[in-house]
Amino acid sequence: MPPRRGQQLVQSLERGLAALEMALDGNVRPSHVAEALGIDRSTAYRLLYTLMAKGYLLQDERTREFTSNPAKFFQLYGKVATLLDWSDVAGDFLTRLRDQSGETANLGVRQANNVIYIAHKPGQAALSVNFALGTSRPLHCSALGKALLAAQPDAVTAEWVASAALTSYTAKTITEPSRLKRHLERVRVEGYAVDDEETFAGVRCIAAPLHDHRAQVIAALGISGPTTRITHERLPHFAQNVMQVAAQLSAELGAPGAEP
Amino acid sequence: MPPRRGQQLVQSLERGLAALEMALDGNVRPSHVAEALGIDRSTAYRLLYTLMAKGYLLQDERTREFTSNPAKFFQLYGKVATLLDWSDVAGDFLTRLRDQSGETANLGVRQANNVIYIAHKPGQAALSVNFALGTSRPLHCSALGKALLAAQPDAVTAEWVASAALTSYTAKTITEPSRLKRHLERVRVEGYAVDDEETFAGVRCIAAPLHDHRAQVIAALGISGPTTRITHERLPHFAQNVMQVAAQLSAELGAPGAEP
DNA sequence: CCTCGTGTTGCGTAATTCGCACATGCAGCG
DNA sequence: CGCTGCATGTGCGAATTACGCAACACGAGG
Known part of the structure; x- marks a missing residue:
């Protein structure tokens, strides 16, 4: 029996969710899940079967592989519709920022130790930064992430910095x-905040925090582009641009003290 | 001990997912979940706590209520990106259908006994049918749903019709x-397929199935509008329009036999 | 101050889950 | 063609795990 931790988690649910997330990263089979989680194949099978019965997974009749059920996740996603509204609200501001800077504009929120990109407007230049919505990146090496981190109280930031795994992605990662x-x-x-080729070589990003009606930082807004266009010389200019649009969007969200 | 069914589901996972879906429909507290699922408060609490520990839920520091974590679901949704691509592909066709018919165009897939709307183009008339993406509607009283149902083999349809709960929504619901x-x-x-005020009084819908490269029906495409514009006289004309665009989109998806 | 309701935690029980073992099916190969 | 290897899917018994009970803490409301 493993020693009881401060708070006991429900093991079956924990394992089931882990299996679910594995299936989201690609089709899985009981044997894969069993090996990855260190459990018996039969146990993995029953978890997957339960997930299928509840509509989260589908099973290929031929290959017997379990696949995520996109429709189910679309339905779940539709229920957290606040984010959809967010996209609607932020859309105009992202477009404005994209057009003013000429670079990909994006908006992200924090999820555990990552930033999740929940809205964006890809740049129209031939060479532009582009990635799918829903992508996550580490907090410590992305501009959005650092903008979010810096907004926390000192003590929280200090503790996080001390305990986080600061994985290196390029030579410039802090x-x-x-x-x-x-x-x-x-x-x-x-x-x-600036991400100066800390995640991808050749890519520089600039981001600023967004405040809601309680002056709380709830998201960050920024641009990403190649180092050839976002040069050190032009960086202050881009930064002003990002901060200006961020302030406008914050005002739209009802933040106090921001320009109307 | 309850008698074992043909296939045994993992109870904790089943309950955990039920709790998760409750949280998606609005903030929940352990006592609510316990009552709804007929389990003890402590059990409900532990399920919710586990879901929180895994990032699916958040707990309000003050009210102690559990809320769905939008960022997590956005992340999950981002991983099933195939649907996003679908929207991209279907977007032009939806726009075309919307512009030709003047009514809201929508596209849905089947999920259990519902249709999930995964893409749409709202009509531009002052009075137009409109609903959020991710919404689900029963199969038996929506045009999209009936188009999907009719595409199945006879035996499957017969069995489904016999066993399904055909809830009534209006006087015209079958x-x-x-x-x-x-x-x-x-x-x-x-x-x-036509939904002749079977879901909402005053709303008529027309839909046709979409075929993929294997000639399998994977989705349905249609329009929805007020009965004042989608009249019985003009209905055949609208139906031709829907079928035509459906055939074009099917062709785009590689369906055999469809016009290029 | 007392009561009621709810979140949260400890603990013993027993129901539930887990892993083993096996039947079955499939694919590759000698 | 049959043998072997490998994987899915399913009984079954053991015991771990999750469950419900009970109790504590706390806040609201009377």
Whole structure:
């Protein structure tokens, strides 16, 4: 018997959700899930079967593989419709930012240790940064993520920085906790965050936080583009642009103190 | 111990998913879930807590209520990106259908006993049918649903009609299995389905099935509008329009036999 | 202050789940 | 063609796990 932790999680549910997420990353079979989770094949099978019975998965009649059921997830997603509304509200501002900067504009929220991109307007230049909605990126090396991190109270940020796994993606990724902490302090002072090729070589991003009617930071807005266009010289200009649109969107969301 | 059914489902996972879906329909508290599922409060709490630990739910610090975590569901949804692509492909056809008919065009797939609307183009008239993406409607009283039902093999349809709960929504909803069966046979012959105020009074819909490269019916396409514009006289004309665009979209999807 | 309702946690029980073992089916190969 | 290897799917018994009971903490309301 494993030692009881502070809070006991329901094991079957935990494993079932893990199996579900595996199926979302690609078709799975009981043997795969069993190996990945360190459980018996039969157990994995019963979890998958239950997920299928509840509509989350489908099973291919021929190959016997379990697949995620897109319709089910679309339905679930439709129920958290607030985000859809978000896209509608933010759409005009993203377009404005995209047109003013000429680069891909995007908007993301925090989910655990990641930023999730929930709305975007891809740039129209031949060479533009592009990725699918719903993509997640680490907080510590994305502009949106750093803008969100910097908005937290000092103590929270300090604790997070100390305990987080600062995975390196490029030579420029900040992996030292102390350096990241100082970096975030500067982000807060300046009002915007920069990802200077810390996630992808050749890609620079700029982001600023968005405030709601309670002045709470709930999301971040930014642009991403190739280093050839977002140069160090033009960076301050882009940053002003991002902050300006972020303030406008915040005002639209009812943030106090923002320009009308 | 309850008698074992043909296939045993994992109870904890089943209950956990039920709790999750409750949370998607609005904030929940352990006592609510416990009562709805007929389980103890403590059990409901542990399920909710596990869902929270895995990122599916959030708990309000003040009210202690559990809320769905939109970011998580957006992330999950982003992974089943095939549907997003679908919207892209279907977008032009939906627009064409909307512009030709002047009514709201929509596209849906089957999910259990419902149709899920996964793409649409709302009509531009002052009075137009409109609903959010991800909405679900019963198969037996929606045009899209009947188009999907009629495409199945006879035996499957017969069994479904006999066992399904044909809930009535308006006076015109078809609730007799035998009548629905005949109705669906006619749908198959005609090539299109009509929802003649069977779901909402004053709303008429027309839909036709979409075929993929294997000639399998995978979705349905249609229009919805007020009975004042979609009159019985003009209905055949609208039906031709729907079938034509459906055939074009099917061809785009690689369906054999459809016009290029 | 008392009561009621609810969130949260400890604990013992027993129901539920888990893993083993096996039947079955399929694909590759000698 | 039959043998082997591998995977899915299903009884079944053991015991781990999840469940319900009970109790505590806390806040609201009377």
